[in-house]
Amino acid sequence: MNSFERVHAAVNHKSPDRVPCDFLAEPIVWERIMNYFGVTTQEEVLDILDIDIRSVGPRYIGPPMITDDKGLHEIVISGGPRVKRLYNEVGDYTEGIAWFPWADVEDPEDLLDRTHWIGKMEWWDFSHVEEDIDRINEKQPRWIKAHGDPSGLQHLTMWVGDEKFLCDLIADEELAIAMIEQANKNRLEHALKTLEAGNGKIHQLDGGGDYGTQNGLLISKPMFRKFFKDLYVNFYREIKKNFDVEIQFHSCGSIVDLIPDLIEVGVTILDPIQRTAAGMDIRNLKQNFGKDLTFHGAMDVQQVLPKYTPEQLVEEVNSTIEILGDSGGFILAPSHNLQFDTSIENILTMYETAQNRKIRK
Amino acid sequence: MILEEISLKLQAGKAKLVKELVKQAIDEGIPAQEILEKGLLSGMSIIGEKFKNNEVYVPEVLVAARAMNQGAALLKPLLAAEGARSTGKVCLGTIQGDLHDIGKNLVKMMLEGKGLEVIDLGTDVAAETFVKTAIEQNCQIICVSALLTTTMSNMEAVVKCAEEAGIRDKVKIMIGGAPVTEDFAKKIGADAYTPDAATCASVAADFCA
Numbered sequence: 001m002n003s004f005e006r007v008h009a010a011v012n013h014k015s016p017d018r019v020p021c022d023f024l025a026e027p028i029v030w031e032r033i034m035n036y037f038g039v040t041t042q043e044e045v046l047d048i049l050d051i052d053i054r055s056v057g058p059r060y061i062g063p064p065m066i067t068d069d070k071g072l073h074e075i076v077i078s079g080g081p082r083v084k085r086l087y088n089e090v091g092d093y094t095e096g097i098a099w100f101p102w103a104d105v106e107d108p109e110d111l112l113d114r115t116h117w118i119g120k121m122e123w124w125d126f127s128h129v130e131e132d133i134d135r136i137n138e139k140q141p142r143w144i145k146a147h148g149d150p151s152g153l154q155h156l157t158m159w160v161g162d163e164k165f166l167c168d169l170i171a172d173e174e175l176a177i178a179m180i181e182q183a184n185k186n187r188l189e190h191a192l193k194t195l196e197a198g199n200g201k202i203h204q205l206d207g208g209g210d211y212g213t214q215n216g217l218l219i220s221k222p223m224f225r226k227f228f229k230d231l232y233v234n235f236y237r238e239i240k241k242n243f244d245v246e247i248q249f250h251s252c253g254s255i256v257d258l259i260p261d262l263i264e265v266g267v268t269i270l271d272p273i274q275r276t277a278a279g280m281d282i283r284n285l286k287q288n289f290g291k292d293l294t295f296h297g298a299m300d301v302q303q304v305l306p307k308y309t310p311e312q313l314v315e316e317v318n319s320t321i322e323i324l325g326d327s328g329g330f331i332l333a334p335s336h337n338l339q340f341d342t343s344i345e346n347i348l349t350m351y352e353t354a355q356n357r358k359i360r361k
Numbered sequence: 362m363i364l365e366e367i368s369l370k371l372q373a374g375k376a377k378l379v380k381e382l383v384k385q386a387i388d389e390g391i392p393a394q395e396i397l398e399k400g401l402l403s404g405m406s407i408i409g410e411k412f413k414n415n416e417v418y419v420p421e422v423l424v425a426a427r428a429m430n431q432g433a434a435l436l437k438p439l440l441a442a443e444g445a446r447s448t449g450k451v452c453l454g455t456i457q458g459d460l461h462d463i464g465k466n467l468v469k470m471m472l473e474g475k476g477l478e479v480i481d482l483g484t485d486v487a488a489e490t491f492v493k494t495a496i497e498q499n500c501q502i503i504c505v506s507a508l509l510t511t512t513m514s515n516m517e518a519v520v521k522c523a524e525e526a527g528i529r530d531k532v533k534i535m536i537g538g539a540p541v542t543e544d545f546a547k548k549i550g551a552d553a554y555t556p557d558a559a560t561c562a563s564v565a566a567d568f569c570a
Contacts (some may be wrong), residue, residue: 169420215556
């Protein structure tokens, strides 16, 4: 099987020749693994690891993102949230949002002319998307994904600030709804244009919104239904009307209580399966939702990948594939970007075990 | 009765009403300490328990805490005049290298809901800052939070730093955050790991009792 056929089988709940694999990592891990293999591009690493999935999307050509006088730099778009970079002793850094562009919004009128995630449509260049896909597929046909979703909880908290937005959901509903609507502008058009630019060669649309914590949902199910669910219903309906793509939904944490709603709105792939969170036991997930969902992720970055010995990890990979990969329905990946505390040894052990072949030098 | 009403309105996150009711209770001559305990803290304690049991979620806790703070602000000068003292003092923060703070802030709200005084050191806090604050402010407890596996390891420095400063037997060190476990707490020599904000506040209150 080639990569496309492998993922296609898995998402259609048929057994592939081996479990499909995906790869996510922090920049320092990318750097380390490129050094290990003696290559200079991420694409070469993905080829060596035989990662089945590739990501494409339009390029941002809007106004340049700035670094302010406090050293905070903008992310996503010009006028977006600003992050602070913290360095630590091993030379890596973590980033956290330290400035929120909508923190001062107190009234729906304050939102006039405010931009959100997409900014303006003319800030995006879609012209090269198909070309990029063709280049990827030259070696072998891969499973191609692109990003697109309506404004979820995380998109709002990143712009407004966690506490302010979560309070507004109760204390100022009118404002919360106005912010959600403003944040949703251009998102559907952007996703449709991306898929259109892919000319039928994009197989999956990724989105999500982080509705979970380690112990349960971040907001109640009724609140999800009241503020967010219809956005997903409408968005995915429009997407599916025009394009035959799988819908992947990302939410960290314990979201088991939300899964039936997600299936209902059209989600077909769930990411990242944070199995250490409450109620996210993979046997139960497979048993209860395995017919409707493909699971993406599940290789735990909290307790497993940084801490297990290679021998323990082999066992963990095999048992995860056995449980989640029974009759397809599983794509193996780390449950978050790999951090610098996961060794190259463990990364290679994970993919070697999944693919039953030697990858290391 | 009015104190019960304060508790109920606090649970519903009605900050404005809580403020008005607290004012009314003061005017009725109810001692500030009683308004605090039977009104505000009682309401916050119910919210904390419901949060722990996934009956309410983060937004409900945030608005309840906001209502508590508004009511407590009115009581503060009166409590000082009554000679009331907080049941304990805690300094808390997110560990060095980590900027995640929603979990830490929820812990702060729950601690205050137990009547404890909290010094919030914010995020990206060095081990030395925790210990220096604990010494200068006479804190009985240091609470340290981390979300990342890569920053969690910095928590051990807080324990070591407290040992070096000679205050290890005078201060309890509590840790928490998504990747943190009981085993990890034992390994670094912390006094307690708690899995959620409400449990943290209960354990902290017990430490101060």
